[in-house]
Amino acid sequence: MFYKNIINGDDSRDGKESPNYLLNLIDTPGHVDFSYEVSRSLAACQGVLLVVDAAQGVQAQTVANFYLAFESNLSIIPVINKIDQPTADPDRVKAQLKSMFDLDASDVLLTSAKTGKGLEHVLPAVIERIPPPPGKSDSSLRMLLLDSYFDEYRGVICHVAVVDGALRKGDKISSAATGKSYEALDIGIMHPELTPTGILFTGQVGYVISGMRSTKEARIGDTIYHTRSTVDVVPLPGFKPAKHMVFSGLFPADGSDFEALNHAIEKLTCNDASVSVAKETSTALGLGFRCGFLGLLHMDVFHQRLEQEYGAHIISTVPTVPYIYEYSDGSKLEVQNPAALPSNPKQRVVACWEPTVIATIVMPSEYVGSVITLLSERRGEQLEYSFIDSQRVFMKYRLPLREVVIDFYNELKSITSGYASFDYEDSDYQQSDLVKLDILLNGQPVDAMSTIVHNSKSYRVGRELVDKLKKVIDRQMFEISIQAAIGSKVIARETITAMRKNVLAKCYGGDVSRKRKLLEKQKEGKKRMKRVGSVDVPQEAFHELLKVS
Amino acid sequence: MLLRLCFANQTDTDIDKKKQVSVSLHLSLQTQSAPLSTTVTCCTMLKSTFTPMYWFLAPKPKPQKLSSNLIKNTFSNSTPNVRQNSSLKQNPIINPTSAYIHLPFCRKRCHYCDFTIVALGSASTQTHDDPRVINYVQWLCREINATKMEEKPAPLQTVFFGGGTPSLVPPSMVSNVLETLKMKFGLSESAEISMEMDPGTFDYKKMQEMMLLGVNRVSLGVQAFQEKLLKSCGRAHGLEEVHEAIDIVKKCGVENWSIDLIASLPHQTSEMWEESLRLTIEAQPTHVSVYDLQIEQGTKFGKLYVPGEFPLPSETQSADFYKMASKILCDANYNHYEISSYCKNGYECKHNYTYWKNNPFYAFGLGSTSLIGGLRFSRPKKMNEYTKFVQNLENGLINSSSDNNINSKDTATDVVMLSLRTARGLDLKRFQESFGSSLVLSLLELYKPYVESGHVVFLDEQRRTIRIDDTDNSLLYETNSERRVAYMRLSDPNGFLLSNELISLAFGVIDSWKDYPSALQEAT
Ligand SMILES: Nc1nc2c(ncn2[C@@H]2O[C@H](COP(=O)(O)OP(=O)(O)OP(=O)(O)O)[C@@H](O)[C@H]2O)c(=O)[nH]1
Numbered sequence A: 001m002f003y004k005n006i007i008n009g010d011d012s013r014d015g016k017e018s019p020n021y022l023l024n025l026i027d028t029p030g031h032v033d034f035s036y037e038v039s040r041s042l043a044a045c046q047g048v049l050l051v052v053d054a055a056q057g058v059q060a061q062t063v064a065n066f067y068l069a070f071e072s073n074l075s076i077i078p079v080i081n082k083i084d085q086p087t088a089d090p091d092r093v094k095a096q097l098k099s100m101f102d103l104d105a106s107d108v109l110l111t112s113a114k115t116g117k118g119l120e121h122v123l124p125a126v127i128e129r130i131p132p133p134p135g136k137s138d139s140s141l142r143m144l145l146l147d148s149y150f151d152e153y154r155g156v157i158c159h160v161a162v163v164d165g166a167l168r169k170g171d172k173i174s175s176a177a178t179g180k181s182y183e184a185l186d187i188g189i190m191h192p193e194l195t196p197t198g199i200l201f202t203g204q205v206g207y208v209i210s211g212m213r214s215t216k217e218a219r220i221g222d223t224i225y226h227t228r229s230t231v232d233v234v235p236l237p238g239f240k241p242a243k244h245m246v247f248s249g250l251f252p253a254d255g256s257d258f259e260a261l262n263h264a265i266e267k268l269t270c271n272d273a274s275v276s277v278a279k280e281t282s283t284a285l286g287l288g289f290r291c292g293f294l295g296l297l298h299m300d301v302f303h304q305r306l307e308q309e310y311g312a313h314i315i316s317t318v319p320t321v322p323y324i325y326e327y328s329d330g331s332k333l334e335v336q337n338p339a340a341l342p343s344n345p346k347q348r349v350v351a352c353w354e355p356t357v358i359a360t361i362v363m364p365s366e367y368v369g370s371v372i373t374l375l376s377e378r379r380g381e382q383l384e385y386s387f388i389d390s391q392r393v394f395m396k397y398r399l400p401l402r403e404v405v406i407d408f409y410n411e412l413k414s415i416t417s418g419y420a421s422f423d424y425e426d427s428d429y430q431q432s433d434l435v436k437l438d439i440l441l442n443g444q445p446v447d448a449m450s451t452i453v454h455n456s457k458s459y460r461v462g463r464e465l466v467d468k469l470k471k472v473i474d475r476q477m478f479e480i481s482i483q484a485a486i487g488s489k490v491i492a493r494e495t496i497t498a499m500r501k502n503v504l505a506k507c508y509g510g511d512v513s514r515k516r517k518l519l520e521k522q523k524e525g526k527k528r529m530k531r532v533g534s535v536d537v538p539q540e541a542f543h544e545l546l547k548v549s
Numbered sequence B: 001m002l003l004r005l006c007f008a009n010q011t012d013t014d015i016d017k018k019k020q021v022s023v024s025l026h027l028s029l030q031t032q033s034a035p036l037s038t039t040v041t042c043c044t045m046l047k048s049t050f051t052p053m054y055w056f057l058a059p060k061p062k063p064q065k066l067s068s069n070l071i072k073n074t075f076s077n078s079t080p081n082v083r084q085n086s087s088l089k090q091n092p093i094i095n096p097t098s099a100y101i102h103l104p105f106c107r108k109r110c111h112y113c114d115f116t117i118v119a120l121g122s123a124s125t126q127t128h129d130d131p132r133v134i135n136y137v138q139w140l141c142r143e144i145n146a147t148k149m150e151e152k153p154a155p156l157q158t159v160f161f162g163g164g165t166p167s168l169v170p171p172s173m174v175s176n177v178l179e180t181l182k183m184k185f186g187l188s189e190s191a192e193i194s195m196e197m198d199p200g201t202f203d204y205k206k207m208q209e210m211m212l213l214g215v216n217r218v219s220l221g222v223q224a225f226q227e228k229l230l231k232s233c234g235r236a237h238g239l240e241e242v243h244e245a246i247d248i249v250k251k252c253g254v255e256n257w258s259i260d261l262i263a264s265l266p267h268q269t270s271e272m273w274e275e276s277l278r279l280t281i282e283a284q285p286t287h288v289s290v291y292d293l294q295i296e297q298g299t300k301f302g303k304l305y306v307p308g309e310f311p312l313p314s315e316t317q318s319a320d321f322y323k324m325a326s327k328i329l330c331d332a333n334y335n336h337y338e339i340s341s342y343c344k345n346g347y348e349c350k351h352n353y354t355y356w357k358n359n360p361f362y363a364f365g366l367g368s369t370s371l372i373g374g375l376r377f378s379r380p381k382k383m384n385e386y387t388k389f390v391q392n393l394e395n396g397l398i399n400s401s402s403d404n405n406i407n408s409k410d411t412a413t414d415v416v417m418l419s420l421r422t423a424r425g426l427d428l429k430r431f432q433e434s435f436g437s438s439l440v441l442s443l444l445e446l447y448k449p450y451v452e453s454g455h456v457v458f459l460d461e462q463r464r465t466i467r468i469d470d471t472d473n474s475l476l477y478e479t480n481s482e483r484r485v486a487y488m489r490l491s492d493p494n495g496f497l498l499s500n501e502l503i504s505l506a507f508g509v510i511d512s513w514k515d516y517p518s519a520l521q522e523a524t
């Protein structure tokens, strides 16, 4: 946006017009799954507005984002918003900001986006406190590729920050990562719609359309420079690539729809390059894909878009995190799919590692007890515990990623009535006592249902899975045994007794059509089932299993 | 397939329309096989407002048609070579030799009943002067007379008076119906003429009159031998009437008669059920029908009860009732010849067999369904719509039979569904002649595991059981006739008990049956 900084309500002080500023604002997502987007946005910024709710105070996201900005050496403008609310307590929040981040109360802006109060101070503060971009306008061009998306009509649109030099329409540009060259066909700024300017100067953030076919060519964090100046350009530090935290199998709900699903996934990943995709075959579910996601929300969003935008009906297997298995012959295996892990391996397993995260949790102090219980159930290790003020507690924990991925946040919210906030960043692998848990139906393992769990939880999880399955699998003509097993050891078992009777006693001339319709319906019901050996498994069974932690 | 739509205020007295309609009807039938055709022909009505209109809708795009001839041959006992008999045009409709007559009147509606009935009121045991009955029987006879036929009607071999409670209708009116049928189609000397009769609706005299008219088979709606149960399911009669009715039937010397029972009634215990079966056997009917109570939506039971929950028996109890009936009746020398039917040797209900063989049949009266030329046609269930239907039939505006183009998949589905309900089972040789061997092989493959589990039985030509353990994949082509599967049937009682499951499995196979070309080749 362009902003005319009018000081003291006087546009023509000293006969000079107030200067016009070009400000580039980036909104960042609040959810932890997308903290990756926050950090890459910060790379293009000189400062941040750290917005805190006047009633709720400092949250886990506030802490996480503060440190991201702080470590990137950005100017931080604290803003306490929603001061219009009856429960607003800006002084308390100011004290929290002071004690947690050493931010001076006098620097804090108070606003209400609802009433408009205090908003007039925000942009002047931006101009006063945040320095202009530092680049060298006389150096050769270096641009940071921040983001990209695919547009049906215009192809790939890249968001870039010009660090040094300037870009003109028609310039030949190259990517440091791929070495590919393009022509800058259209360039401009987001105002907020794409607005062609024909030129981008040092410090500007804008868009470039250059005839890229797929967002896969547009590597986030890449450095782009003039093709002609290859020799003297030092690539920018870039970002570490987005890390896939969660993997799950995606299968067409109706086996015949594989091609349709394939097509839908291809189109969708064109737009969201942060999903990794590889083909997978399951004996229970047929052909499908193993996909990697940034987190569970990311996964849900992807599923939803597949269903809503592409009409794909899918079955997702239980999400898993990437484990590392080490065998006695020294070989290591990264396991993104529990089914791929041999249940009775030839080589002895020497060690298993699982990824961990550092979690930040902020909550009212009355919930501390139950939250600590939850965290220790989730195998968490406390790293830090402190008071933000007399009523709010801040904690840092190391947690196995697996424990966070499945339903952790929901449970946290429910035990704290929604008052706890939570954020995490990925951390190291830790050695762990892991076992593969198989689910067997009538003695036959169902590959799509196997999971890797911590040994201490295997009995509980096995029992839960078996109970859930017993509820969702209908009685069939044969008795069905449902077992959870570790290797050859069965740890939980249930049986579904055989169906006793399913018959329509009468069928005369007038009933034939009606009876036939009924049986057709029954047939359609069977079609929607996945057949595992002799057992018909409803698709809900797979959905239900997602909820077992 | 027929779809009925109501159009308000449709007045059209243009006589030429008639011709036009029949012409376009013809066209629509010819274009049935065009992909995605939903050719619609409408038949406008004469002199009427608020006329129901009948649309002949070509069924969904269907890949292949078979002649009704062929279908018929799947079951006919004389086996003319299908290939010789396959010309589609010359021999279009085989005239049915069975007729169902719906007499919808009841004194009151039973709590489980969702049939098309007309409740006259509990006091109505005398109906000879009830204008509702008189008028209805007139419309019924008009419908019979208005039915279009091919040149030479075959005399009827079976007539079935169903209801409602046909025994409420005075013999004079039954006589009218039978006379009309005789005039129209002819009635074989040896025809089986059945009538559903309820205890408390007829006496010795009435029974004798019915017999004089030719009624030679009685299906007695006893349902239960416990006063309490009769009352709780809303029957219009008590236990005393049941015994009276049995006495009358026996005294009149009805040779062929059936007791109809209902299993799994609310509050029914296994002791009660055993008692009902015992008393039934003591009465020595030649036939017993055992129906499982179905809880239908919209009935009083549907509002009161949930299947499987008290006071209804649990699924297990209900299965036990079924097994008990099978055991006790078979021990008393009744053959369990269909899922819900038992009879002494030679006393199968011929009329019902028409249904189970997928043979054509006429149907007359309110809400009844006929099968002519492969088309199942249901008459209106509301009296005023039915009378308009009859008028339109008389005016030649509608036709309740169809051409001879039937979708082979639909037919295969019906044949499998109906024949697997019988002890005779599916005749694989005939089935193969009509639908090709690939489908038969898929069915054999499908059911093999269920032979092992005891739900399905494979039989050879002599109807000896074939053991599955020593068969390989060539069950059908086996040269040794002792090991060639000629019939498949559901076992009694285990297969019958799970017949819905087993039959819907077969539906799945027929559904994915793609081998049309070879089926067509073999069929024509
Ligand atoms: N009362 C009041 N409500 C506000 C004010 N500002 C925002 N809201 C409400 O707060 C809610 C959240 O606002 P958003 O702008 O989505 O917050 P956000 O921080 O961008 O959220 P994420 O992008 O999900 O992290 C909305 O319902 C807003 O209407 C305010 O000053 N006063």
Ligand SMILES: [Mg+2]
Pocket: A027, A028, A029, A030
């Ligand atoms: Mg937002």
